[in-house]
Amino acid sequence: MSDNYLPRAGRRRFLQGLALGAAAIGLGWRAARAAAPPEVLRGNDFDLRIGAVPVNFTGRERTAITVNGSLPAPVLHWREGDTVTLRVTNTLDEPTSIHWHGLLLPADMDGVPGLSFPGIAPGETFTYQFPVRQNGTYWYHSHSGMQEQLGLYGALVIEPRAADPLAVDRDHVIVLSDWTDEDPHRVLARLKKQPDYYNFHQRTVADFFRDVKRTGLGATLADRHMWGNMRMNPTDLADVSGYTYTYLMNGEAPVDNWTGLFRPGERVRLRFINAAAMTLFDVRIPGLKMTVVATDGQPVVPVVVDEFRIGNAECYDVLVTPEGDQAWTIFAQSMDRTGFARGTLAPRAGMSAAVPAPDPRVLLTMADMGHGGSGHDMSAMAGHEGHEMPATASSRVTIHHAPTEFGPGVDMRATNPSPRLDDPGIGLRDNGRRVLTYADLASPGADPDGREPGRTIELHLTGNMERYVWSFNGLKMSEAGPIRLTLGERVRFLLVNDTMMDHPIHLHGMWSDLEDEEGRFKVRKHTLIVKAGHWLSYRVTADAPGPWAYHCHLALHMESGMFRTVLVADAAAEGSPTEGHGHD
């Protein structure tokens, strides 16, 4: 508990740059940061030490968990085709681990305690060794408890074996994250007791009268009745907000203004990684077009945008060509608009450009809850929560709610989820900017596997916000068995979002090949945002034997049960039925 809460709030607002931006620097106050900036380590043999170090992002000293004393952890540069050896030493007094996010490697090198290996005990050194079979931008992070939230994350840059097809003059890694001065376990405990603890933008009595003036009494009452009847909150855009978070860019608070240098006219590649525990970011560089050239380490057909949303654990490589002797702001606002990470591209250190204000907050709609399709006639849908008729999602796919979804752990089920990949998502629609959507992403080649999936595993993303429990198909990790895949099979995952939040879903060890609405291969990724009120499908080639983690990359959702083991084994080895609705 804070002993002097109000002064702290004032200072936090200042640090987060909510009101100001460049003005803050004029005042000459900088957050003291104790953790070193990340060093760049190259080669194929590394010694990494995980330890606790003091940091100070808000004016208060706290303890972060770091690799080699830096936050983020060192940028590791590998080369495709090399075999890398990493000796990871745990100097903490608790077990730790490192997971290599998005990498194809043997299951026992994946770094998930209890699945891949027992974890790294205090004082122990674990040696990771595996061949590097891919190139691009990836990252690594702890898979133990809340250590990722506490700072244990870093960038991985893997150079291609052949020459880089993109002729870039300069490269910057940009790791986005969220920092809280609170114990992350306490954050979770608070959400379990009061799920709207961090939401200070709920609708008030004044909003009611404003709406009456704007839309009339009848419409306002109908709207309030609909939400009140469902007991859902249209302002619930994030579980954890800028009330506690300071958003970081490469480990620097907005006021510290991380700066990447360029020479005017250079082609600069920015490798964005979202290493946040609970924050989706909307990223733009006002005045500069960004050409998206890769996502999750994999090349895409270049697409020029003003802005993109990056879900937790996603990676985007973009090219920019800043001109002139001027600075450009890299602006990454949190999806709930309660704060932002900020940095600068500049020809010289010490420059800065205007920092935009966060966009206005929007309210969730019935469509965001998968109840759309009736011309956004929201009042007509009132009381349809718990609707049990099978939802029709498109001509291709019929959505089935599993019987396990009808328990206390699930507070809603989408009746008519949308398959649209070209919807940029909540808060980004019709904002006047060209916003990247998954519909824009296309791998340059055909489906690398080529086979049609032999079956479909349907999984629903479920939860109960008021109870703060999260699950697949209404079952938490501890209540469900593994999802079994047969070694070598090509399988379709159909994910239906039965909540009103976006969930970035990550399958370890194998690619997730996103399909378009008609079931055609689109793009290869390791983490996919399933938007609120939407479904999507992707193909997986089960070519990596062993137990793999499969989960929502919102750390507290994962911790609360939105997690499964995916077990890939020879057909002869396993006989038990798999979870989820299997369609052949």
Added chain:
Amino acid sequence: MIDRIDRRHVLAVLAPILVLMPPLAMAEDSLPSAVAHMDDNPWQTMFLLDQFEWQDAEEGGALVWDVNAWAGTDDHRVLLRAAGERVDGTTEENRVELLWWHPVASRWDLVAGLRQDLEPVTPRSYAALGVQGLAPWWVHVEATAYLGERGQTAATLEAETDLLLTNRLILAPRLEAEAYGRDDERNGVGNGLSEITAGLRLRYEIRREFAPYFGLEWTGKLGDTADLARADGESVRDARWVAGLQVWF
């Protein structure tokens, strides 16, 4: 005093609950968890001092408390409810409930256990069974039925909601109703709907966990209970200013 037969009666209701509760609570934990570090059904505790207030009673200042505390997992909890009133150095009301809690629907929980009234006058024991949850329009509801000594029955209903004037300044209307199946003259309770309390409290959440408030509470005794109160020379209707603190952790 509670006679033996009635105590046994209460125990007969409670025993299955108390015996079943620990194994049910542990069932989840005994499943092999593949991921060692994860605990998706963690042990949690909460202590909520929902009301801790001074009331300007006719007899002088009254201290009123209402505690709601629990410990357990997402599936099973032990719930403690305690409420009471102290006027002029005398505890006039003191009720404690110890309940097992289990979610049964997305918005509703089942509670079952024991209620013990230590005051007024003659202690009474009851077995309790009820629901609590979130009704439409975000109304928190607790509805509990009680079965007590000598066939006494009782029921309470509590409903409360939050109206956000701002995201920190919150107006909370609250309604309580209590009914009994039989007269209990020693405790001033008559058969039927006995008492209704309506409150309106305005709190300011300095933190979510720490909110001073003030408000108004109106209490009316009804039916036979009102008659008993009149016979004792007590007032039947009472409106009081209140000021207090809501705290949780």
